[in-house]
Amino acid sequence: MAEAVATVEIPGYGNGFVSAGKGQTIRLTDIAGHQVADLWAFNAEDSDEYLGAAITRMLTGRMFPELGGAFMSTRDRPILTWTKDTSPGHHDMLFASCCDRLYARRGHAGHPNCRDNYFAAAVRAGIGRAHIPDPVNIFQNTPPRPDGSFFYGVAMSDAGDHVEFRAEIDCIVIVTACSSESINAGRSTPLRLETFGARGGRRAGQPSSSFRTRPRASRTAARRTPQRPMSP
Numbered sequence: 001m002a003e004a005v006a007t008v009e010i011p012g013y014g015n016g017f018v019s020a021g022k023g024q025t026i027r028l029t030d031i032a033g034h035q036v037a038d039l040w041a042f043n044a045e046d047s048d049e050y051l052g053a054a055i056t057r058m059l060t061g062r063m064f065p066e067l068g069g070a071f072m073s074t075r076d077r078p079i080l081t082w083t084k085d086t087s088p089g090h091h092d093m094l095f096a097s098c099c100d101r102l103y104a105r106r107g108h109a110g111h112p113n114c115r116d117n118y119f120a121a122a123v124r125a126g127i128g129r130a131h132i133p134d135p136v137n138i139f140q141n142t143p144p145r146p147d148g149s150f151f152y153g154v155a156m157s158d159a160g161d162h163v164e165f166r167a168e169i170d171c172i173v174i175v176t177a178c179s180s181e182s183i184n185a186g187r188s189t190p191l192r193l194e195t196f197g198a199r200g201g202r203r204a205g206q207p208s209s210s211f212r213t214r215p216r217a218s219r220t221a222a223r224r225t226p227q228r229p230m231s232p
């Protein structure tokens, strides 16, 4: 792919955001491996419209969209289409972001956390909403078990693994490098957020309706690696 239009380096325990025009590609890269990224997307013109995790689950009939499918906004339309995944494919859209009280309960008062990081980035991005939407937790390996409880696994992404999305409207994408030591293999490490392509306009050969309900490509079984169990 051509050179990035914008690049934002997000340190471990940190946050960042990019503005992406409709049709641009957003790439999120795990730099060192085993790092969860909490992600939010807002309409750049009106932050009352944002990526709705529950709405996406309802409209896709899944706990997480298939590759090639869309994340839906609070106005029931695609905001991001998931176009690429080089990771083993473990992602979550059931967990809220980690927060100060969660760590305080575990005896780590004042620990960095995704909720504070989200608000810090949202202020810089000009998003003044008082509440944090539920995030999309890229690379998070915490699937539900058959009995309804959650499995807490370390993120299985390797260094350099990345996901890509196509912006379906002009949007602002906020990302935090999750601060949890347990699900991030001991410490929070950097992420890179980039945009590619021209703003606006369709690419040649792309259908006018870019919302796909069927996957563009299926993951290969060879990339699947065993989950690594651990205690919460």
Ligand SMILES: [Zn+2]
Pocket (backbone or CB within 6 Å): 038, 097, 098, 113, 114, 115, 177, 178, 179, 180
């Ligand atoms: Zn977190």
